[in-house]
Amino acid sequence: MAANVQAPAVGFPPVLSDAVRDAAIEFFGSYCGLQPCERDDKPVESGGPGIMGVISFFGDPVWSVSLVMPQQTAVMAAKAFAGFEISFDSADMGDIVGEMANVMAGDIVARLDARGITAQMSLPTVARGNDVEVLSAANECATRLKFESPNGSFLFRLVKALDRLPNVRRAGA
Amino acid sequence: MDMTALVIDDSRVMRNMVMQALQKARLATFTFIEAADGADGLAKFDPKTIDICFVDWNMPNMTGVEFVKKARATGAAFEIPMVMVTSERAVGKIEEALNTAGADAYICKPFTPEDMQVKLQKLINKVEARKQPAAQSGSGGGFFSNLFS
Numbered sequence: 384m385a386a387n388v389q390a391p392a393v394g395f396p397p398v399l400s401d402a403v404r405d406a407a408i409e410f411f412g413s414y415c416g417l418q419p420c421e422r423d424d425k426p427v428e429s430g431g432p433g434i435m436g437v438i439s440f441f442g443d444p445v446w447s448v449s450l451v452m453p454q455q456t457a458v459m460a461a462k463a464f465a466g467f468e469i470s471f472d473s474a475d476m477g478d479i480v481g482e483m484a485n486v487m488a489g490d491i492v493a494r495l496d497a498r499g500i501t502a503q504m505s506l507p508t509v510a511r512g513n514d515v516e517v518l519s520a521a522n523e524c525a526t527r528l529k530f531e532s533p534n535g536s537f538l539f540r541l542v543k544a545l546d547r548l549p550n551v552r553r554a555g556a
Numbered sequence: 557m558d559m560t561a562l563v564i565d566d567s568r569v570m571r572n573m574v575m576q577a578l579q580k581a582r583l584a585t586f587t588f589i590e591a592a593d594g595a596d597g598l599a600k601f602d603p604k605t606i607d608i609c610f611v612d613w614n615m616p617n618m619t620g621v622e623f624v625k626k627a628r629a630t631g632a633a634f635e636i637p638m639v640m641v642t643s644e645r646a647v648g649k650i651e652e653a654l655n656t657a658g659a660d661a662y663i664c665k666p667f668t669p670e671d672m673q674v675k676l677q678k679l680i681n682k683v684e685a686r687k688q689p690a691a692q693s694g695s696g697g698g699f700f701s702n703l704f705s
Contacts, residue, residue, distance in 0.1 A: 414666045446660030464666065466576065478569040482643075485614065486665045496646040504644075506566075506614055553570055 395526035395541060396444070398498060403448055403539055404528055406490040410483070411530070411537070415460040419530035419537070434459070434476065434511040435485030440492070442502035446543035448491070449517050450484045456535030471511075482509035517542070559584040560605055564597035564623060565612040565641070574610050575642055577701045578696070580669035582679045594618025594626075603632040607683050613642035613653070624657045637679045639663060670690060 404514065411417040432454040439447040442518045452460065454471050461469045461479045488504045493501055517540045528539040561578065563678040565571045575588050589606070591597035601609070601623075609621035609627070618626075620640060627633045637660040640653045645664045653659040661675050 410666075465573055467572075469569070475569050478567045482567050482570050482665070486643040489645050489665070493645040493647075496648065504614070506616060 388534040390541055395524055395543060398495070398500065399444075399446060399543065400526055400528060400541055401490045402494040402498075403487075403541060405494060406487050407528065407530060409460055409538065410487050410490065411532070412459065414464050414486075415464040415483075417456075417460060417532040417534050417537075418532075419532045422529050422531045422536075432471065432511070432513050433515055434471070434480050434509065435517070435534040436480045437508045437510070438484050439505040440488070440490040441505070442500070446541065446542050448484075449486065449540040449541060449542075450480070450487065450537065451515070451517070452480070453535065456537050459534045460537075477509040477511060481509045484509075557584050557680075557681060557687065558587065558608040559680075560587045561689075562589045562591060562597060562601060562606045562609045564591040564594065564609065564615070564620060566593050566615040567575070568592075568614075569677050570612065573689065577667060577669045577672050578610075581672040581676070583673060583676055584684075594620055594623035597623050598626055601627055603630070603636055606636060607687065608637045608639065608679065610639050610641050611659070613640060613644045615651070621653055621657045621659075624653070628658045637661065637683060639676065639679070641665065641667065 408419055408421075411419045414510050433447050433452060434454070434457045435451045437447060437449045439445070455477065457480060458469070458471050460483065461476060464483060465479050469479055484507045485504075488507075492502050492504055523542050523544055525540065525542040528541070557592055563571050563574050565574065571590050575586070578586055589600055591600050594611075595618040597609070597611065598618065607628045609624075611623055613620040620642065624638045624640075627636075627638065638658065639661045641663045642649075642653075643665045644650075650662050661679055663675050665672060
């Protein structure tokens with residue numbers, strides 16, 4: 384039996400990234416005072432403290448979205464969204480970033496639902512630290528959406544499980 | 557009118573946001589009881605003291621919709637308004653909460669005090685109407701107030 388489980392070069396489904404993009408512009412523009420603008424041409428900034436809220440979607444397809452914000456953006460967005468100041472190092476910061484990811488995920492699900500794509504969303508997971516990077520397993524395809532605003536930058540990491548591994552050869556095939 | 561509201565959400569910050577929005581909406585003078593998930597909410601749910609419930613959907617241990625179903629199943633809670641306050645905004649979810657589980661209103665996150673006012677005014681009026689006869693009969697009301705109580 385021979386198996387080659389390397390991921391093929393597959394594009395991320397635009398219907399999913401479009402839903403995330405639209406939900407991000409709506410949410411951060413309307414409720415976080417950031418007026419975001421997508422910047423695909425700029426490299427992703429790395430380093431320094433940041434926070435990340437992750438939500439998975441179960442259905443067809445199975446995928447996840449990670450909202451990644453540097454400290455400055457997180458503090459500004461949290462204050463605008465919650466209506467009161469939240470310290471970056473507090474437990475409440477994890478709480479509010481989870482809620483922000485959750486609210487956006489609800490909007491994403493509704494946008495996909497309107498296009499006939501059903502999904503159930505998970506509870507959010509939040510990670511805070513320095514130089515946090517999201518790594519993908521070999522059987523996933525992924526993309527990034529980067530946004531800038533006068534009050535800070537943020538990005539989304541979108542990861543989708545492949546439906547199948549096309550290079551796997553079954554025994555006897 | 558004084559009211560006791562049970563606010564169920566696994567996010568402490570979101571519970572604060574719900575309580576602040578309700579206070580800013582000036583629909584009533586609220587006393588709040590907080591619960592961290594559906595199971596905690598069910599443990600704190602007393603139909604004799606709670607006038608209205610605000611319930612998130614996605615929570616660990618017990619979801620908000622399960623809470624509403626279980627609270628309704630007790631029978632004693634049929635007239636206590638259950639308001640879903642959730643990020644779930646797909647049409648099917650809204651129908652499930654309102655038509656299947658028995659929620660009375662549905663507020664999508666994020667919300668404003670104005671959203672609360674618009675969506676809750678009728679429910680608050682109902683709670684007031686339910687509470688007033690009881691208050692009158694408690695202060696020695698006449699035939700009609702006794703009838704209503």
